[in-house]
Amino acid sequence: MARLIAKSPLAGLVPVEVGGLTLSEVETGPVTSVAPFKGKQTAVSKALKAAVGLGMPKVGRMDRKGEARALWVGRGRALVMGAALPDLEGAAQTDQTGANAVLRVEGPAVEAVLARLVPLDLRATAFPVGQTARTMVAHMMASVTRVGDAAFEVMVMRSMAQTLVHDIGGAAKAVAARDLV
Amino acid sequence: MRINCPHCGTRDRREFTWSGADVALNRPAPDAGEAAWDDYVHLRENPAGASRELWYHDPCGTFALVERDTVTHLVGDAVLAEKVAR
Ligand SMILES: [Zn+2]
Numbered sequence: 001m002a003r004l005i006a007k008s009p010l011a012g013l014v015p016v017e018v019g020g021l022t023l024s025e026v027e028t029g030p031v032t033s034v035a036p037f038k039g040k041q042t043a044v045s046k047a048l049k050a051a052v053g054l055g056m057p058k059v060g061r062m063d064r065k066g067e068a069r070a071l072w073v074g075r076g077r078a079l080v081m082g083a084a085l086p087d088l089e090g091a092a093q094t095d096q097t098g099a100n101a102v103l104r105v106e107g108p109a110v111e112a113v114l115a116r117l118v119p120l121d122l123r124a125t126a127f128p129v130g131q132t133a134r135t136m137v138a139h140m141m142a143s144v145t146r147v148g149d150a151a152f153e154v155m156v157m158r159s160m161a162q163t164l165v166h167d168i169g170g171a172a173k174a175v176a177a178r179d180l181v
Numbered sequence: 182m183r184i185n186c187p188h189c190g191t192r193d194r195r196e197f198t199w200s201g202a203d204v205a206l207n208r209p210a211p212d213a214g215e216a217a218w219d220d221y222v223h224l225r226e227n228p229a230g231a232s233r234e235l236w237y238h239d240p241c242g243t244f245a246l247v248e249r250d251t252v253t254h255l256v257g258d259a260v261l262a263e264k265v266a267r
Contacts, residue, residue, distance in 0.1 A: 059189055074241040075188050119193035134189065134240030136196055141240050 009101035009158040013165045019172030021107035023165060026153055029067065029082040031096040036076060040090030047090075052083045062132045062145050071155075073143055074134055101161035105168060106151040109175050114152060116171040118144055122152070138167040184236055185259040188243040200235040202226060203246055206265050235262060 010025040017023075036044035036056065045055040053065035057072040064070075068083040079096060087093065105114070114122050117137045121127065122144070132145035140163065143155040156164050182194040202225060209217040226232075229252050236247045236259070246265050248257035 075243045077242070119195060134238075135192070136240065 006098075009098065009161045010103060010165070013162060014103065016165070016169070018169040019113070019174075019176035020109050021105055021113060021168070021172045023168065024104045024106075026102035026104050028069075028097070028100075028102055030084045031079055031081045031099065032085045033073075033092075033094045033096045034078050034080055034085070034088065035092040037090050037092065041076075044088050044091040047088045048080065048085075051086055051088070052080065054080070060131055060133060062130055062147075071143065071145065072132055099158055100155050101158050101164065102153055102155045103161075103164055103168070104147070104151060104153050106148070107172075108150055109172065110150050110152055112175045113168065113171045114144070114154075116174065117167060118142075120144070122146070124149065137164065140164060140167075182254065182256060184238075184245070184247060184256055186238040186241060186243055187245050187259050187261045188238065189241050192238065196238060196240055198237045198239055200237055200244070203233040203235055203262075203265075205235065206246065206262060 008025055008027070015022065015024040034044065034048065034056070041056060048070070049055045052068040054063050054068055054070040057063050057070045057078050059072055062069060062071045069081045071079045071081065073079050085093065111122055118135055120133055120135050124146070127133070127146055129146050129148060132143055135142060135144055137144065137154055137156065140156045140160045145153045147153050154164065154168070183191050184194060184197050185191045204221065204225070207221070209221050230250055232249055232251050234247050234249055236245050237243070238245065244262035245259040246262045247259040249255070250257070
């Protein structure tokens with residue numbers, strides 16, 4: 001059997017420091033998409049809670065329990081990360097491990113940088129820790145999640161990893177350049 | 182221009198894809214006859230003023246029925262297309 005070397009979505013692109021921001025990769029562990037069938041939301045949420053200690057996340061939320069995270073990613077769908085799942089009765093489950101790149105963006109200017117790329121109010125008053133949104137980063141569809149006072153996680157499809165690092169790096173340099181004039 | 186996604190909130194227009202008038206919510210019965218089906222498949226209004234349109238919020242996967250005025254560009258109420266009585 002061929003011996004394949006696993007390569008993470010952001011391998012070779014990060015970690016990097018740019019314009020005062022630190023960009024790094026979030027190691028997600030196993031990732032499963034969970035989409036309850038019609039009328040099965042409550043049952044699936046209960047089964048998920050029994051399995052990993054987290055129910056289906058509410059709209060716009062990312063919940064954590066230990067290593068496990070449940071990220072709302074759209075209507076009737078969540079990504080469960082950091083824990084392998086058993087079969088949940090009443091839900092469509094697909095393995096999404098490695099399908100997405102998750103970039104941690106951290107630094108004092110993070111809100112100013114993301115403001116150039118994301119058409120949302122991401123200030124802490126409107127977008128507190130644990131809040132997530134399905135939105136656009138530059139032209140890419142993404143999940144944007146606040147994970148700290150000056151830290152966000154941005155998730156895009158794996159094929160967009162390089163563009164994401166490029167666009168956020170460019171915006172960070174442009175924001176940093178304003179301090180030079 | 183901002184549109185209210187009934188699932189996740191008011192968002193910039195660039196996050197949405199326009200899917201035309203709300204024709205798909207008014208599909209005739211299978212036995213409605215040729216004229217009704219010809220109208221449904223081929224004929225479209227081109228209203229100046231109030232219109233009912235389907236917009237798709239791409240990042241979250243929700244179809245919304247949105248009231249929009251094609252003259253003033255005023256965007257009004259939006260509801261889940263799924264919840265619209267057919
Ligand atoms: Zn939405």
